[in-house]
Amino acid sequence: MSQKPASKPDPRVRRTQKMLRDAFLELVLEHGFEMVRVSEIIEQAGVNRATFYRHYRSKRDLLRSWTREVGALLDSGAISLEDPRVNAGSDEYLPAVVISIFEHIAVHASYYRLMLGRQGLSSIANDIESQVIQFLERRSDLFATILPANGAPLGMRTRAYAAEFVGIVKWWLEQEVPPSAAQIAGWTWDLSSRLEFYNEL
Amino acid sequence: MSQKPASKPDPRVRRTQKMLRDAFLELVLEHGFEMVRVSEIIEQAGVNRATFYRHYRSKRDLLRSWTREVGALLDSGAISLEDPRVNAGSDEYLPAVVISIFEHIAVHASYYRLMLGRQGLSSIANDIESQVIQFLERRSDLFATILPANGAPLGMRTRAYAAEFVGIVKWWLEQEVPPSAAQIAGWTWDLSSRLEFYNEL
DNA sequence: GACTCGGTGTCGCATAAGCAACAGTCTGAG
């Protein structure tokens, strides 16, 4: 879909990490983070104890390593910023990356609900927001030009937009009948454009 | 469930074989047996080519090896012949093994439909029936006493019962709303007891 | 014929995963 030859790691590694994460997710959803034991994770995943510790130092580390991937996912999705598939003919410009990010979240909704839900692990939610911030800062070359400026420092706008984005995602994950990824992406983009509106005052 | 310490094979082996079988099943259902290439199987399964050939000599071998397990599954299920969990208090005696066999089939219904369906691979269907026959012969010590005799040679009764059983399974797999495993097991058992009825004539 | 081309099957080497054993920590029961 979006990742092409981006340095393939060993398939065995991807497999076991996926098994461990799936098992972990299921157990946390069932019993809560604190109650989950490493021994339960590896049993559920069908993975050896030694193998678990070759990848993670603890269950918290498993969580963090997953969160770290958010940044990588954002980066890989950002490739499609030039992808003109969205609203190519429309007068509204909506970068495809925004949609693909929400699509990614929709696919992994159970993960994100675990991390960002109301009773979720707030420390992890902070980590995720940090990833978003760092992404925006990494790609400030892109967003500084795309996102309208209103005189406020770029750093401040970055932080504001990151927080706004995470807030929207949290709201989205709470909806009974959530709007489509494209729909929410459009609204999100409109919101970010309000800076331009202020500008015109 | 039914297998306890029965000589655990390497988890990695079980995993890759399951991945290969799942991929194979999906591809055969989609394109038919002949059209499926080994290279497609391994790609779908995410397994290396060399690994495939370490387990199977060809796609036919994959199929056969799976069929061979039918016998093992029957054997492992037959352990529960003494298990009195079914109809323990009823006047009807229904060996638990009969139910567990049908439960097994229900769980793997997609597999069995592939093998035994009308447009299925008849050679494999024959293999499966052979497995059932061999099972009944292996455990003739059990079934010779449980299944009523009517004077006909044991060999003939074995063949008749095996064919009957496979026929029932085929019918079961065709039903839109199939009866429960317990239900079909009860009927099957009743049918096998008709020999007793003939006896009383 | 020679020639790609796509698929098959096999090899040796590198590495991830499994396993069994171990010591360390904590908690609760006696």
Place this chain on the structure above:
DNA sequence: CTCAGACTGTTGCTTATGCGACACCGAGTC
């Protein structure tokens, strides 16, 4: 206190898998 049990990390060794390379074989195609 002491012991037992459960869980955690860690370690060497074994084994299965991944990988790349290779030869092989049809079926088209020039």
